[in-house]
Amino acid sequence: MxxxxxxxxxxxxxxxxxxxxxxxxxxxxxxxxxxxxxxxxxxxxxxxxxxxxxxxxxxxxxxxxxxxxxxxxxxxxxxxxxxxxxxxxxxYASTQREDTSGHFHIFVGDLSSEVNDATLYACFSTYPSCSDARVMWDNKTGRSRGYGFVSFRNQQEAETAITEMTGKWLGSRQIRCNWATKTNAEEKQETDNHNAVVLTNGGSSNAAMEANQDTGSKENPENNPDFTTVYVGNLGHEVVNRDELHRHFYNLGVGAIEEVRVQQEKGFGFIRYSTHGEAALAIQMANGLVVRGKPIKCSWGNKPTPPGTSSKPLPPPIA
The missing domain is CATH 3.30.70.330 (RRM (RNA recognition motif) domain)
Known part of the structure; x- marks a missing residue:
């Protein structure tokens, strides 16, 4: 299928x-x-x-x-x-996604580059009849086009969402909502029919995707073995601490974790692995993982691991 x-x-x-x-x-x-x-x-x-x-x-x-x-x-x-x-x-089989052809669709514009399907769906899932969320991606660049579509089973809830969500902050930008027009609804349908595969944040982060644009650069984290640190964003700063973050990533079982840092007041943290490959796999597997009700965002840390950095795995986290 x-x-x-x-x-x-x-x-x-x-x-x-x-x-x-x-x-x-x-x-x-x-x-x-x-x-x-x-x-x-x-x-x-x-x-x-x-x-x-x-x-x-x-x-x-x-x-x-x-x-x-x-x-x-x-x-x-x-x-x-x-x-x-x-x-x-x-x-995955198409039956794993609900058929929304008969649902009511709204257009969501001014999306920041870090917003993916899971983020968009989480934002609108406060409305019980929300059935689906899609961010439109450019197949050539792998980057978000800055807009998407959200589907609802109930027309009144879709209309309420347009009114209530317009101007709300999602990521780093204020979004705008309106009814999907025939033209952009057809674009959504075309995307559905052709099953375009773009690895985003159902995979790696936009930062990692942007890095793919320059595959020859040594400063590109995707291709630089000196990058072994994972950036973890969208943490609930009031609840997520170092031990809890360590436990979530340890449970992935992708490799040896050497350092865990958390900036609780800013809602982000870092996980340093022993190897570049382990960090890459952690980004793929943990991105979108729901921690305390919030989908975390994973990408490469912005700096390579300095030469001579102590390389010793942390002991397993306390259960």
Whole structure:
């Protein structure tokens, strides 16, 4: 089954139980054997299915464990095969997302770059009939277009949301809301139908995505092995402390944590891992994780780990 797959993951979708990835924008010359060869670098592949299309094919790769799938998303998204950048994200059946074709849709504009589907949905989920939220992404740059759509089962609640949410702060900007017009509603439908896969914050952060634009730069955290620190934002400063943050990331089981810092009054913190790969996997797996009712935002720390920094794993956190 072809998934409705991109940064637009269904609300409540849990990648921790998923071990399959969706591969989009595949060059027509790519074969299943070549796809297996590329993806088995992230771990043993159980099976691979390629659905051929005239201009660009798509497919699915099933791994034996979710760690391999997460690593594939983190390392292979944007990889060029025959000069064409593939799109890699979690795979899931379309039945996991509610059919909103008969629902009432509103347009949400002036979204800041860090807002993703989960953030947008969390913002509007205070309205009980809110059924879906989508941020529109530019497939070429991997960046947000600055607007999205929110669906409601109840028309009156959609109208109330337009009135109440216009001018409210979401991320670093005030949003504006209105009824979705026929033109932009068709764009949303087209995105749904083509299942464009853009790794956002259902995957890595916008900061990490922007880093992908310059794959040759040594200062690019995505490609610089000296970057081993994860930035963790949107923390509830009144409740999240160092031990609690350590516990959440320790439970991911992605590697050795060497340092945990929290700025409680500012609502963010940092997790330093032993290796660049462990930090990359932590960003992929923890981004959007709900901590005390708030989805956290993970990206690369803005500075590489200084040479000679003490490398000793912290003891396990207290349960």
């Amino acid at each position: 072809e998934p409705v797959s991109n940064g637009n993951l269904p609300p409540g979708f849990d990648p921790s139980t998923c071990r399959s990835v969706y591969v989009g924008n595949v060059h027509p010359n790519v074969t299943e054997s070549l796809l297996i060869e590329v993806f088995q670098g992230s771990g043993p592949v159980e099976r691979c299915k390629l659905i051929r299309k005239e201009k660009s094919s798509f497919g699915f790769v099933d791994y034996y464990d979710r760690r391999s799938a997460a690593l594939a998303i983190m390392t292979l998204h944007g990889r060029h095969i025959y000069g064409q950048a593939i799109k890699v994200n979690w795979a």
